[in-house]
Amino acid sequence: MRLTALPAFADNYIWALVAEDGQAVVVDPGQAAPVVAAATQQGWVPRAILLTHHHDDHIGGVAELQARYPGLEVHAPADPRIPLATHRVVEGEPVQALGQRFHVVSVPGHTRSHVAFHTAEHLFSGDALFSLGCGRMFEGTPSQLLASLHKLASLPPHLLLCCGHEYTVSNAVFARHVDPTNAALLQRHEEALAMRRDDRPTLPVSLASELECNPFLRTGTHSIQQAVSAYLGRPVTDEVDVVAGLRGWKDGFRT
Numbered sequence: 001m002r003l004t005a006l007p008a009f010a011d012n013y014i015w016a017l018v019a020e021d022g023q024a025v026v027v028d029p030g031q032a033a034p035v036v037a038a039a040t041q042q043g044w045v046p047r048a049i050l051l052t053h054h055h056d057d058h059i060g061g062v063a064e065l066q067a068r069y070p071g072l073e074v075h076a077p078a079d080p081r082i083p084l085a086t087h088r089v090v091e092g093e094p095v096q097a098l099g100q101r102f103h104v105v106s107v108p109g110h111t112r113s114h115v116a117f118h119t120a121e122h123l124f125s126g127d128a129l130f131s132l133g134c135g136r137m138f139e140g141t142p143s144q145l146l147a148s149l150h151k152l153a154s155l156p157p158h159l160l161l162c163c164g165h166e167y168t169v170s171n172a173v174f175a176r177h178v179d180p181t182n183a184a185l186l187q188r189h190e191e192a193l194a195m196r197r198d199d200r201p202t203l204p205v206s207l208a209s210e211l212e213c214n215p216f217l218r219t220g221t222h223s224i225q226q227a228v229s230a231y232l233g234r235p236v237t238d239e240v241d242v243v244a245g246l247r248g249w250k251d252g253f254r255t
Contacts, residue, residue, distance in 0.1 A: 032061035052126025109145035110135030
């Protein structure tokens, strides 16, 4: 299946996986217009939607798409704030769409019901994991966030990360502040800057790259723990303390 990133709003990505016969799975359509425009121009038809969480910039286009494409399946977590789902997903029960198997991973932290989906090639992480960062904790706890990040980090490293926002360059600035001697991170930052100068997406990116570069996936490493301890002005006690300190640091970070 062909992967397509559809820009939406200021910095969102709606993802589409398009089969050879022109049928498509769409992930997190916060707006209908980019999906309709791409489908019309490129000759494909949405047949299923995957939703990672309830925020409007990820689900706002669903009703219009359902009206335009009758019979559209909508797979979403069990959350009453997502009212238009035709199927509720749970971890451990894969979703079948257009002959493709999507594994469901429960990843609370950004929201309490957040899920990610992955195939044998792609990881659709919504706002749970960004390139070089992760989503803010709006509803979850540091221990939930850490457990979710560990789940994602344990997936096959060849998976291509397809997240919900184009935050890579700004995340890189913070990541390099935390981890200034990381050569892989420096290279990723430079590559991302070049991509954005050419108006290209910095995504997808391999999970292997994120494991080398993303400080939120490296909370067990000595260099990240030292940096967070210096920021907090005290020794960190465990990885939950590290991720809480790192998330708080990022929330207040200004370049």
